[in-house]
Amino acid sequence: MLTPASDAHFMAAALALSERGRGRTGGNPNVGCVIVKHGIIVGRGWTQPGGRPHAEQMALAEARASAKGADIYVTMEPCAHESSRGPTCSNAIIAAKPKRVIVATLDADERTRRRGIDRLGDAGIPVSVGILEPAARRTMAGFLCRIEKERPFVSLKLAMSLDGCIAMADGTSQWITGDRARAHAHLERARSDAILVGAGTAKADRPGLDVRIDGLTDRSPQAIVLGHDPELPGDWLQISEPAAIADLADINWLLIEGGAKTAASFLQAGLVDRLLLYRAPIIIGGGLPGVADIGLENLGDAHGQWRRIDQRALRQDVLEIYDRAA
Amino acid sequence: MLTPASDAHFMAAALALSERGRGRTGGNPNVGCVIVKHGIIVGRGWTQPGGRPHAEQMALAEARASAKGADIYVTMEPCAHESSRGPTCSNAIIAAKPKRVIVATLDADERTRRRGIDRLGDAGIPVSVGILEPAARRTMAGFLCRIEKERPFVSLKLAMSLDGCIAMADGTSQWITGDRARAHAHLERARSDAILVGAGTAKADRPGLDVRIDGLTDRSPQAIVLGHDPELPGDWLQISEPAAIADLADINWLLIEGGAKTAASFLQAGLVDRLLLYRAPIIIGGGLPGVADIGLENLGDAHGQWRRIDQRALRQDVLEIYDRAA
DSSP: OOOOOOHHHHHHHHHHHHHHTTTOSTTSOOOEEEEEETTEEEEEEEOOGGGOSOHHHHHHHHHGGGGTTOEEEEEEOOOOSOBTTBOOHHHHHHHHOOSEEEEEEOOSOTTTTTHHHHHHHHTTOOEEEOTTHHHHHHHTHHHHHHHHTSSOEEEEEEEEOTTSEEEOTTSOOTTSSOHHHHHHHHHHHHTOSEEEEEHHHHHHHOOOOSOOSTTOGGGOOEEEEESOOTTSOTTOEEESSGGGGGGOTTOOEEEEOOOHHHHHHHHHTTOOOEEEEEEOSOOOSSOEESSOOOOOOOGGGGTTSEEEEEEEEETTEEEEEEEEOO | OOOOOOHHHHHHHHHHHHHHTTTOSTTSOOOEEEEEETTEEEEEEEOOGGGOSOHHHHHHHHHGGGGTTOEEEEEEOOOOSOBTTBOOHHHHHHHHOOSEEEEEEOOSOTTTTTHHHHHHHHTTOOEEEOTTHHHHHHHTHHHHHHHHTSSOEEEEEEEEOTTSEEEOTTSOOTTSSOHHHHHHHHHHHHTOSEEEEEHHHHHHHOOOOSOOSTTOGGGOOEEEEESOOTTSOTTOEEESSGGGGGGOTTOOEEEEOOOHHHHHHHHHTTOOOEEEEEEOSOOOOSOEESSOOOOOOOGGGGTTSEEEEEEEEETTEEEEEEEEOO
8 A cells, every 4th residue: 555655755755866967057056956747747847957957947858848737846936036047946837737846945145035936936836945955955055055055065074983093194095994985975975065174184195085986077166176296287276265166166066185184274264164084993003193183171171062963884994974063 | 483492592591690700710710501491481590699599590580480391591510519608509400390491501611611511411300501602601701711721711901092092191091981881991900809000100190990880889809909009908819920820719700991001011911801992082192002012023913813793883983892803
C-alpha cells in the first residue's frame, strides 16, 4: 500500500535538486523546484550554472501544459524583479495556472522579499510558506549568508589524526585520510564557488585546487590565496585579509583548506560558519596542529559556539560537520 | 505476547553483571553469572571486590535449591583450581545439579584452561562455549590482557577540543569538556584498578585521582606516577618506564590520564589498548597537543592500528572509543 506523499516529501525532493546547483550559480541562490500533478512529479528544475535558467523555469519547461492545476514546490520564493536575462519566475508561474505554490523560505533580500509570493497571491494562487524552512536555509546557506552577512558562507576543512594533527612535524600530510574521505573532500570542492588557502600553503604545496572526480572536473572552483605570491598562476585571486571576502563577487560558498595560520585568522575574525572535520583513526604524535593561535584569552569564551549538525563514516575515517551555534 | 529469551539474552544479562566488578576484582576476572529456571532468573552474581566470592558462588547462593535443573550462564569458564579461599566453582556447580552450563569464553590461563568445562562434562553436565564470546572478551579484557600479554589492559584518556588541544597554551584546561563528560570520565576511573599520570602532570596539577561521584567515592583506584616525585603522597606507586606496568600486581585495568609525554611514551611502547577521546565542540587554537612525539617516521605506519568501537554523545560533548585493531 502506498501512502500519499506529503508536502514535506515533495519539498525534500526540491531540496535535493537545489543541492545540484551548489557552487555554480554565481550570485544566485541554488533553488530547487518540483511540479506535482495528481501525486506525480511532472517537472523538475534547479538553478542552472551561472544562475540561469532559474529552477522554476526549468521545471515549467519540463511540465509544459501539465503545470495547469498542479502543485509547485520551490525551495525559495519565486523571483519578482524584472531582469534583462528573462521573465520573472512569479510571472511565469502565474501564466502556468497552478493550483497552489509551496515555498520553503522567503527571499532574504529585503528589496525583493515577499514580492514574489505577494504577486502570486494577487493573481489568486494560494501560497504556503515555511515547509522544511530550516533545511532550506542550510541548503541555500551560501546565498542567504551573502545577503544577510554580506559575505560568502565559509567552511573550514581540516583533515586530522585522532590527536588533532594535520601533518607530521616535517610537514608530511600525504595521506592522513583515506581514498573515500579525500573523494568526499573533492565533492565539497565541487560544491564550492571558491577555495582559499594561505600564501604559505600555496607556496609550499602549489596545490592544484581542482576537483579530481571523474565527471566533475569541469566544476573546479575559483582559487584564492590569502596573502601575496607573485609566482601563482594568473587565474588565482589574491586577498590581503579575511574581511576582504566581502568584496568577492558572485561567491556564495567559500571553502578554506588551510594552513593553520589561515584557519586561525578566519576563526579569529569570526568568519567561519562551518567546520568540516575529516578524522582518520591514526595517532601522529607531536605533529602540526590544524589551527594556530586565535587569540583566545579565556577557555570559557570558546564554549557555545559550535554545534554538530552531521556525521558520517567514510570507510575507516569519519566526517564531522559543525555549524556555528545560532 | 512474550518471545522466549534466548541464550544470548541471558548471557548479555550475565555480561552486564560482570561489568559491575570492573576495576575491583584484583587479579581475578570480573565474571558475571545468571541462573535461569523455567525462563526466570533465579540467581545473579558477579565477582566481588577483591575477587571473592566468585560470580557463580554468589548466584548459586541466591538460587539455592532452584539451581537444580536450571541453566547456568557464566561469562567465563568456572574455575577448577583448588584454593585455600574456597571451593572451586566447577565443583559447586556440579553439586547444584543444573541442567546445563553456558559459557561465553574459556579461561585464558593455559594452566587452567578447559579444566573447568572438562570437569563439568565429566560430571555429565552439558556445556556450551562461545556465546557472545567477543563481547565477553571486551568486558573482561583487563584480566585476559594480563594473562595473554602479561600486563594490564591500558586505556588512554584525552579530553580535547575539536582542534586536538588538551589545554590552552598557558596550560589552562579547566574546563574543556562539560559536566556530563567529566562525570563519565570519573566513571571510567571507578572501572579502573589504577590510574597513571606523568611526573610533570602530577607535579603541576597534584591531581586528586579519586572518583568524585556520589556513591562511588570508595571505588577510587590506585594512583601511579610515571617518573619520580618525592613530594607525592606515600600511597602513590612510582614506576620508571612504561614497561614496568608488567610488574604491577593485581591490576587488570589501567587508565592513563596524561600528560602528552606520558601518553606518547606508552603509545610509542605499544602499550595502549584503548583510546577514550572526550571531545568538546570548541576551538582553542595554538593550544597544547594531547600526544607528544611518538617517533613516527612514516605516515603510512600510523594506519591500520585503531578501530572505532563505540561513540556516544555526552550532552554537547562526544566520547569516542577506539581499540587497537587486531
